[in-house]
Amino acid sequence: MPTEIKVETEFITLGQFLKFADIIQTGGMAKWFLSENTILINEEQDQRRGRKLYAGDKVQIKGFGEFLIV
Known part of the structure; x- marks a missing residue:
């Protein structure tokens, strides 16, 4: 089960x-972390630190776990 990350704004980068x-x-x-690790957002790889994450987005980081934006 993914760890839930609650944000109070419309999105978080x-x-x-x-x-x-x-x-x-x-x-x-x-920037360094994103260049060294594989990040999947909603099952698609993305390395942009400015990528906007909204409620319902799922973030997977190998070795760190799965997170759900709520």
């Missing part, structure tokens, strides 16, 4: 999500 979910410590690490 992938870079913000990584920090919010405690996967990275600072926003500056996002």
